[in-house]
Amino acid sequence: MSDATSKRRFSPGTTIDDLKAYMGPFAARLGYKFNTDEDFVAMVLEGEIEVLDRDGDVYCPCRMRTGDPKEDLKIVCPCIPFYTDQFSAMSKCWCGLFIRTDVEDGSTLHGVIEAPDGPVDVRVAATGDLADGQGRVVAVGKRKLALFRVDGEFFCLENVCKHLWAPLGEGYLDGHFVMCPWHGWRYDVRTGTTDHPDADVRTFAVTVLGGEVFVRI
Ligand code: SF4
Structure with a gap:
C-alpha cells in the first residue's frame, strides 16, 4: 500500500x-x-x-x-x-x-543567510581553461553562459543565438566576433550586438582575480 x-x-x-x-x-x-x-x-x-x-x-x-x-x-x-x-x-x-565542490575550505560558509541582495560575482573558470581565441559554455546554476577569451581578455554573453537558440559558446571566434555554430550569425563578444535586428544578446561583466574568472550575475 x-x-x-x-x-x-x-x-x-x-x-x-x-x-x-x-x-x-x-x-x-x-x-x-x-x-x-x-x-x-x-x-x-x-x-x-x-x-x-x-x-x-x-x-x-x-x-x-x-x-x-x-x-x-x-x-x-x-x-x-x-x-x-x-x-x-x-x-x-x-x-x-x-x-x-570547488570550495576547499567551508569553515567560513556556515550559517543561515538569505539570497544575496543584488549582483554577485560567480567563479566560472580558471584563466588557464581557455586559450586565446577560444570560447566555451559555462554553467552558473541552471543558467548556461558563453565565455570567450580574446587577446588575454575575457568576455561573457548569454549562451543563445537569437536565430534558433544555438549555443554561442560553441561558436567560432574571429577576433572579437563569434559565429553561431549553426548558421553563422555573428556577435561582437564585447557588446553582444549583431547585425540582425532585435537579436542582440545580453553581456555579463567579467573580472579576473588570482587566475580565476568571475562573472557578475
Ligand atoms: S535543506 Fe537545503 S539549505 Fe538546508 S541543509 Fe539541506 S541542502 Fe542545506
Missing part, C-alpha cells in the same frame, strides 16, 4: 551516517559536497534528525516551513535542485551544510 509514510526516504531511527550515505552522492551529482567542517556537518545533521523524528521528514533545520506541503517539499534536505542559482552564487546551501 502506498501512503505518505511509506514514500518517505527516512524513518525515525535514521542516523547521521544514514543521511551522509544518501545525501553525499546525491549532492555530488549536482556539484556539491558536505562542508569541510565535520563538526558543523554533524551539528546540522543532528538537527535534521530531530526534525525528522518530530515532523516526519528531514526538513531543513535553518528554514521556516510554510505549512503548504508542496512548498515545504522544496526544503527537504538536500534542497539543492530548487535553489541552484542562489547556491551557486553563494558557493553553499542556505545552511552551509553543502558547499560547492
